[in-house]
Amino acid sequence: MSKGRGGYGNSLSLDNLLNNLIQASSGTERDKGTRFETLIRDWLTKEPTYRDLFTEVLTYKDWSGQHPELVSSGRDIGIDLVGVNSDGNGYTAIQCKFYDKEATVPKAGVDSFIASSNKPFFTKRFLVATNEHWTDPVKEEFRRQTPPVTLITRETLASSTVD
Numbered sequence: 001m002s003k004g005r006g007g008y009g010n011s012l013s014l015d016n017l018l019n020n021l022i023q024a025s026s027g028t029e030r031d032k033g034t035r036f037e038t039l040i041r042d043w044l045t046k047e048p049t050y051r052d053l054f055t056e057v058l059t060y061k062d063w064s065g066q067h068p069e070l071v072s073s074g075r076d077i078g079i080d081l082v083g084v085n086s087d088g089n090g091y092t093a094i095q096c097k098f099y100d101k102e103a104t105v106p107k108a109g110v111d112s113f114i115a116s117s118n119k120p121f122f123t124k125r126f127l128v129a130t131n132e133h134w135t136d137p138v139k140e141e142f143r144r145q146t147p148p149v150t151l152i153t154r155e156t157l158a159s160s161t162v163d
Contacts, residue, residue, distance in 0.1 A: 011158040018098070018130060036098035037080045040128050044083065044094070046162045053124075054083035054092065063091070070121055078112030085123060093117035097129035101154065104133040107141055114145060128152040 021039065025032040041057045044050045063082035064071045083092035095113040099105065110127065117125050127142070127149050134151070142149035 010160060014154070014158045015101075021098070033080075033096065033098055036130075037096045040094070040096045041081055043157070043160070043162055044081075047160050049160075053086055055086045057081055057083045057094070070119075077116040078114075079116050083124070083126075090121045090123035092124040092126060093122040094126045094128065097127065097131065099129060099131035101130065101132055103131040104135060105129065105131060105138060106135060107137045110138060110141070110149075114141065114149070118145075123147060125149045126152055128157070130154045130157070 017039070018036075021035045022032055025035055037059065041059070044054065044057050058066075058081065060076070060079045060082055063084075064073065078095060079093045080096045081094035083094060085092060093113070093116070095110070095117075097105065097109070113125075113127065124147055125145065129151065132154055139151075142151060
């Protein structure tokens, strides 16, 4: 990713990048998702809005391997990435959803993330998604959580200064 200026050009660039991820994946949802998680891990460390929030961003598997005192396994439980908070106050649980632009995510699509990130050491929660539509029950669920779930949308990614 290189520096960009945000706006309409970045929206087209994001669409092209996401299409390239789909084409480069081995035809499996898992590979497509892993490529998207790698993209988001890199983006979170470069985007000015988020880069100073973390000392590092790790895959859940890598983070859980470093913290067996906090979690018993590195298996997929709905958390894709973990940010190590730069303020020293715990960790940020991050889920990445690589959905079609027109997809609508039901509450069941985020339940495992909400449940698995409901731990005292996760002091922030981010959900990064490429779809544009969210049901009201999902948005309400995000607001009701403690800590709330911050939704990073396709629009946020497209308006980024990181191209």
